[in-house]
Amino acid sequence: xxxxxxxxxxxxxxxxxxxxxxxxxxxxxxxxxxxxxxxxxxxxxxxxxxxxxxxxxxxxxxxxxxxxxxxxxxxxxxxxxxxxxxxxxxxxxxxxxxxxxxxxxxxxxxxxxxxxxxxxxxxxxxxxxxxxxxxxxxxxxxxxxxxxxxxxxxxxxxxxxxxxxxxxxxxxxxxxxxxxxxxxxxxxxxxxxxxxxxxxxxxxxxxxxxxxxxxxxxxxxxxxxxxxxxxxxxxxxxxxxxx
Ligand SMILES: O=C(O)c1cc(=O)[nH]c(=O)n1[C@@H]1O[C@H](COP(=O)(O)O)[C@@H](O)[C@H]1O
Numbered sequence: 001x002x003x004x005x006x007x008x009x010x011x012x013x014x015x016x017x018x019x020x021x022x023x024x025x026x027x028x029x030x031x032x033x034x035x036x037x038x039x040x041x042x043x044x045x046x047x048x049x050x051x052x053x054x055x056x057x058x059x060x061x062x063x064x065x066x067x068x069x070x071x072x073x074x075x076x077x078x079x080x081x082x083x084x085x086x087x088x089x090x091x092x093x094x095x096x097x098x099x100x101x102x103x104x105x106x107x108x109x110x111x112x113x114x115x116x117x118x119x120x121x122x123x124x125x126x127x128x129x130x131x132x133x134x135x136x137x138x139x140x141x142x143x144x145x146x147x148x149x150x151x152x153x154x155x156x157x158x159x160x161x162x163x164x165x166x167x168x169x170x171x172x173x174x175x176x177x178x179x180x181x182x183x184x185x186x187x188x189x190x191x192x193x194x195x196x197x198x199x200x201x202x203x204x205x206x207x208x209x210x211x212x213x214x215x216x217x218x219x220x221x222x223x224x225x226x227x228x229x230x231x232x233x234x235x236x237x238x239x240x241x242x243x
Contacts, residue, residue, distance in 0.1 A: 125158025
């Protein structure tokens with residue numbers, strides 16, 4: 001496989017830094033120099049704070065700040081304004097927070113970025129988490145809609161509220177790609193190569209299937225980060241993505 005192919009695959013892969021400390025995070029980042037986009041989620045942000053974002057930027061990395069905000073409009077707006085000041089590339093909010101909260105969040109993210117003189121983040125609406133099965137949706141969460149209909153409603157809500165994209169399972173990517181505006185970015189976690197464990201993910205596809213279904217970006221964590229040799233796992237994934 002040539003370097004160019006490697007680059008193209010790497011540009012579509014987002015690897016989550018689901019570790020507890022800044023030291024562990026930087027060790028992974030430095031071990032996998034081909035990864036361009038790193039996701040900083042709740043565990044790491046809560047434990048190590050925003051300094052890590054600066055360190056990632058120093059290493060010329062793009063940043064997906066996955067805070068999955070879900071609150072009343074005023075609180076979401078405050079958090080989005082503050083998060084946008086860090087100059088991150090992507091920021092997540094839960095689409096189920098509703099239109100008023102999403103619209104306020106979007107405006108606040110733009111204000112925060114303008115204040116800090118950085119580009120605004122692409123605000124992504126999380127639709128239905130990839131660990132939720134149809135059974136859980138119906139019997140535990142008591143949502144009286146088919147899973148795909150519910151996900152579509154959340155995705156449309158994100159779009160109508162002016163968000164730049166959504167996070168969804170690759171199993172719904174095909175439907176959402178056909179239904180949403182082409183301007184909406186589709187980011188898919190819940191991606192598992194055939195050689196990896198499913199872990200707690202429920203609605204999964206392989207990387208090649210997810211891309212064929214219309215995902216723009218794939219979020220793949222444990223198959224790489226929990227592997228005995230993360231470098232080899234990353235290379236293998238890039239190979240899986242070749243046509
Ligand atoms: O917003 C996310 O990134 C996300 C949404 C979702 O529906 N499912 C989901 O797994 N994620 C995140 O994607 C990553 C998946 O990690 P792995 O299951 O290890 O590949 C984790 O960091 C999750 O927090």
